[in-house]
Amino acid sequence: MSANENEIKAETKETGRLEAFSDGVIAVAITLLALEIKVPPIDEGGALLGRLIEQWPIYLAFLLSFATIGIMWVNHHRLFTVIRRVDHNFLILNALLLMGITLVPFTSALVGEYIGHEGEEIAAMIYSGVFVVIAVFFNLMWWYAARHNWVVLEGENLRMARVINRQYRFGPLYYLIALILAPFSVFLSIGLNIALAIYFALPANVVKYLIFREEI
Amino acid sequence: MSANENEIKAETKETGRLEAFSDGVIAVAITLLALEIKVPPIDEGGALLGRLIEQWPIYLAFLLSFATIGIMWVNHHRLFTVIRRVDHNFLILNALLLMGITLVPFTSALVGEYIGHEGEEIAAMIYSGVFVVIAVFFNLMWWYAARHNWVVLEGENLRMARVINRQYRFGPLYYLIALILAPFSVFLSIGLNIALAIYFALPANVVKYLIFREEI
Amino acid sequence: MSANENEIKAETKETGRLEAFSDGVIAVAITLLALEIKVPPIDEGGALLGRLIEQWPIYLAFLLSFATIGIMWVNHHRLFTVIRRVDHNFLILNALLLMGITLVPFTSALVGEYIGHEGEEIAAMIYSGVFVVIAVFFNLMWWYAARHNWVVLEGENLRMARVINRQYRFGPLYYLIALILAPFSVFLSIGLNIALAIYFALPANVVKYLIFREEI
Amino acid sequence: MSANENEIKAETKETGRLEAFSDGVIAVAITLLALEIKVPPIDEGGALLGRLIEQWPIYLAFLLSFATIGIMWVNHHRLFTVIRRVDHNFLILNALLLMGITLVPFTSALVGEYIGHEGEEIAAMIYSGVFVVIAVFFNLMWWYAARHNWVVLEGENLRMARVINRQYRFGPLYYLIALILAPFSVFLSIGLNIALAIYFALPANVVKYLIFREEI
Numbered sequence: 132m133s134a135n136e137n138e139i140k141a142e143t144k145e146t147g148r149l150e151a152f153s154d155g156v157i158a159v160a161i162t163l164l165a166l167e168i169k170v171p172p173i174d175e176g177g178a179l180l181g182r183l184i185e186q187w188p189i190y191l192a193f194l195l196s197f198a199t200i201g202i203m204w205v206n207h208h209r210l211f212t213v214i215r216r217v218d219h220n221f222l223i224l225n226a227l228l229l230m231g232i233t234l235v236p237f238t239s240a241l242v243g244e245y246i247g248h249e250g251e252e253i254a255a256m257i258y259s260g261v262f263v264v265i266a267v268f269f270n271l272m273w274w275y276a277a278r279h280n281w282v283v284l285e286g287e288n289l290r291m292a293r294v295i296n297r298q299y300r301f302g303p304l305y306y307l308i309a310l311i312l313a314p315f316s317v318f319l320s321i322g323l324n325i326a327l328a329i330y331f332a333l334p335a336n337v338v339k340y341l342i343f344r345e346e347i
Numbered sequence: 348m349s350a351n352e353n354e355i356k357a358e359t360k361e362t363g364r365l366e367a368f369s370d371g372v373i374a375v376a377i378t379l380l381a382l383e384i385k386v387p388p389i390d391e392g393g394a395l396l397g398r399l400i401e402q403w404p405i406y407l408a409f410l411l412s413f414a415t416i417g418i419m420w421v422n423h424h425r426l427f428t429v430i431r432r433v434d435h436n437f438l439i440l441n442a443l444l445l446m447g448i449t450l451v452p453f454t455s456a457l458v459g460e461y462i463g464h465e466g467e468e469i470a471a472m473i474y475s476g477v478f479v480v481i482a483v484f485f486n487l488m489w490w491y492a493a494r495h496n497w498v499v500l501e502g503e504n505l506r507m508a509r510v511i512n513r514q515y516r517f518g519p520l521y522y523l524i525a526l527i528l529a530p531f532s533v534f535l536s537i538g539l540n541i542a543l544a545i546y547f548a549l550p551a552n553v554v555k556y557l558i559f560r561e562e563i
Numbered sequence: 564m565s566a567n568e569n570e571i572k573a574e575t576k577e578t579g580r581l582e583a584f585s586d587g588v589i590a591v592a593i594t595l596l597a598l599e600i601k602v603p604p605i606d607e608g609g610a611l612l613g614r615l616i617e618q619w620p621i622y623l624a625f626l627l628s629f630a631t632i633g634i635m636w637v638n639h640h641r642l643f644t645v646i647r648r649v650d651h652n653f654l655i656l657n658a659l660l661l662m663g664i665t666l667v668p669f670t671s672a673l674v675g676e677y678i679g680h681e682g683e684e685i686a687a688m689i690y691s692g693v694f695v696v697i698a699v700f701f702n703l704m705w706w707y708a709a710r711h712n713w714v715v716l717e718g719e720n721l722r723m724a725r726v727i728n729r730q731y732r733f734g735p736l737y738y739l740i741a742l743i744l745a746p747f748s749v750f751l752s753i754g755l756n757i758a759l760a761i762y763f764a765l766p767a768n769v770v771k772y773l774i775f776r777e778e779i
Numbered sequence: 780m781s782a783n784e785n786e787i788k789a790e791t792k793e794t795g796r797l798e799a800f801s802d803g804v805i806a807v808a809i810t811l812l813a814l815e816i817k818v819p820p821i822d823e824g825g826a827l828l829g830r831l832i833e834q835w836p837i838y839l840a841f842l843l844s845f846a847t848i849g850i851m852w853v854n855h856h857r858l859f860t861v862i863r864r865v866d867h868n869f870l871i872l873n874a875l876l877l878m879g880i881t882l883v884p885f886t887s888a889l890v891g892e893y894i895g896h897e898g899e900e901i902a903a904m905i906y907s908g909v910f911v912v913i914a915v916f917f918n919l920m921w922w923y924a925a926r927h928n929w930v931v932l933e934g935e936n937l938r939m940a941r942v943i944n945r946q947y948r949f950g951p952l953y954y955l956i957a958l959i960l961a962p963f964s965v966f967l968s969i970g971l972n973i974a975l976a977i978y979f980a981l982p983a984n985v986v987k988y989l990i991f992r993e994e995i
Contacts, residue, residue, distance in 0.1 A: 155805075158368055158372045159806060160810050163814070165376075170460055173460060179469045180466070204368060208365075208368075226846075229809075233812065250826065334435040334436065370583050373584070375587070378665045381592075381666055381668060386669070389677065395681070396685045399689075410662075421651075421658075586800045591803070591807050594804050594807040597885055600885045605892060605896050611893065633877075633878075640797075
């Protein structure tokens with residue numbers, strides 16, 4: 132094994148543990164989302180099915196939040212497939228990103244419980260607001276990694292990375308629009324969040340087609 | 348180290364992180380199951396032992412759900428021992444599978460609390476319904492991996508994989524039967540779930556014998 | 564890289580994922596222990612310090628349960644440093660072991676809340692009872708691995724492994740004694756649990772000395 | 780692959796699993812912090828925004844505790860980049876460190892709820908007290924690793940490690956001061972905690988400059 136290979140191994144270990152820790156935090160946060168779905172108390176009147184159906188905003192919030200955190204994980208995963216180094220500032224940026232993600236079970240519960248009640252606009256604003264913050268830190272991480280030439284890409288991969296980058300660059304703006312929409316229409320604000328989850332879940336080559344009108 | 352070995356390493360890393368994240372989600376979900384077992388409040392009357400025994404449906408739901416999620420993990424584990432690549436669509440399928448698994452602590456609590464009370468049929472239908480969804484996504488993942496020739500198998504392993512495949516192919520149907528049984532008899536529906544947990548926990552060679560009547 | 568090295572790599576991956584999943588479950592269970600320590604409600608009368616001190620059985624249960632699960636993790640860790648293969652039955656044994664471990668936050672809360680109240684004997688019996696079950700599955704795992712010649716040991720390591728084995732072999736019996744003591748004296752039963760946590764936390768060479776009276 | 784390389788691999792695996800388990804515990808603990816942020820009940824009077832703003836001590840405690848645990852993880856991560864071996868006593872020290880970390884969601888909730896109420900001094904003392912304990916175990920781990928010559932460092936890395944060591948050596952003292960300040964001024968005690976989080980989050984080279992007045 133050459134010195135170079137040992138170095139690659141050391142670097143892989145370096146990012147490896149950051150990925151493992153981030154995976155742990157994201158995995159716990161995404162699983163805690165489901166804790167918000169509560170079993171209706173037995174002693175209350177009414178048929179179980181009806182009371183379960185009444186909780187539909189909780190399920191909607193769960194589905195949307197799960198999809199959004201899931202996509203964030205995919206994005207995080209992708210980021211680390213193209214970089215091999217981290218430094219102190221990058222660790223801090225990553226920690227701030229994770230802080231945003233751990234707040235999602237709270238904002239998801241907030242919006243799930245307040246939709247259709249007084250205060251739903253505030254709930255929807257906070258929901259999108261946390262996603263603005265997370266999207267900002269994602270962009271900062273990509274930008275920081277690019278600025279330090281950590282991104283290792285060639286040929287078709289480089290091209291695809293540019294597409295992904297373009298797909299995500301406007302994330303903060305999109306979520307900011309959802310935030311600004313909330314006081315006017317919670318329906319539109321949440322609807323935009325759903326549309327964004329679908330948009331970010333599209334494979335990169337579909338996005339490439341949508342953006343460049345190129346053959347896939 | 349040859350280029351080929353580096354590629355294998357890169358691919359292993361590729362699936363490695365997906366496995367690690369999935370392990371995290373499944374590990375959290377399976378551990379949260381036990382949170383449903385509540386300590387009886389001290390100030391209520393009655394002996395502790397009696398009040399603990401009264402909770403038997405909660406323990407039954409815990410055992411059954413733990414066994415079922417445990418088997419799902421084994422199945423997930425097996426799937427990744429024979430494939431070495433993932434793509435965007437596969438990540439999405441895996442995310443949908445995990446979404447189903449994170450719902451099990453809720454459906455388990457629902458069935459544990461409602462058995463013997465009004466609404467138990469609905470609870471049992473939802474319980475089996477989530478397993479139908481999970482089983483469907485498992486089959487989609489196997490099918491997708493096979494269609495893209497990601498499955499790397501030879502000789503006896505190939506044979507065993509076929510047995511496993513056959514063992515799991517009808518999972519969605521079995522859980523659908525449990526769902527359909529629930530309105531008629533919660534007892535039969537949960538009983539079928541227990542039988543399935545035992546069936547899927549059998550080693551592949553026993554299943555091979557049961558199916559092919561071949562010597563093991 | 565020779566075929567043999569590839570095989571070792573494959574086997575390491577094989578046990579690697581089982582270890583990762585087990586680590587996840589044990590890490591979640593050990594962290595959930597602290598959730599049992601509740602913040603006293605603000606609106607109740609009385610000084611905060613006094614009300615915190617009143618909760619001492621909760622802290623005792625936390626410390627004891629954390630130590631015991633921590634030692635179980637060390638034991639699990641050790642088991643996998645000497646074996647390199649797993650099979651279907653071993654996965655099932657490991658799942659049953661983990662099931663026991665996920666119950667500890669419940670049994671710990673039970674004993675922490677019921678000490679000093681009616682029903683404390685039942686609580687202490689259940690607490691030790693779950694440890695009996697866990698200790699039995701640990702022994703079954705060691706025995707199963709040994710029976711299939713998976714244990715790879717030489718020289719001094721082999722000697723040390725025998726000491727560890729002897730240290731743990733009577734685990735089920737010790738916890739059974741703690742269970743049987745509980746109806747007579749909760750104090751003695753919990754005391755034996757504390758003594759066992761200290762005993763199992765001793766380094767192997769100290770135990771070797773205690774057993775064989777040999778120089779360390 | 781030479782015998783030496785195999786040994787390095789074995790040692791890496793040795794510390795690898797300890798790191799993975801610690802990552803799991805820290806990831807769960809840091810994610811549970813956000814569970815303390817509760818959704819205000821719908822049926823209570825008052826505007827949602829106002830009731831959310833009233834909870835500001837909860838958010839402050841969340842931010843501070845997240846930052847502090849995040850820094851602990853970075854420190855833990857750093858420790859394991861320079862050592863390659865662990866022994867039984869080191870496992871025990873690490874377990875005691877993790878025990879302290881799992882208590883932070885409790886102490887964070889305590890301080891978040893009691894700030895501005897009777898008993899806030901006790902809450903702040905306990906909050907800093909747990910950090911004293913954690914800082915002590917961190918120093919013990921560094922000291923133990925150094926005493927056994929496990930630390931593998933050369934040149935600039937060695938120099939940087941000394942800086943880090945100096946940065947952390949007084950951690951227990953700093954947190955002890957925060958503890959002692961609490962009965963006099965909760966404001967100063969929490970303020971010192973915030974200052975420490977910022978200080979420990981500074982990159983090592985900035986600290987180097989602050990301490991040695993050297994060029995970076």
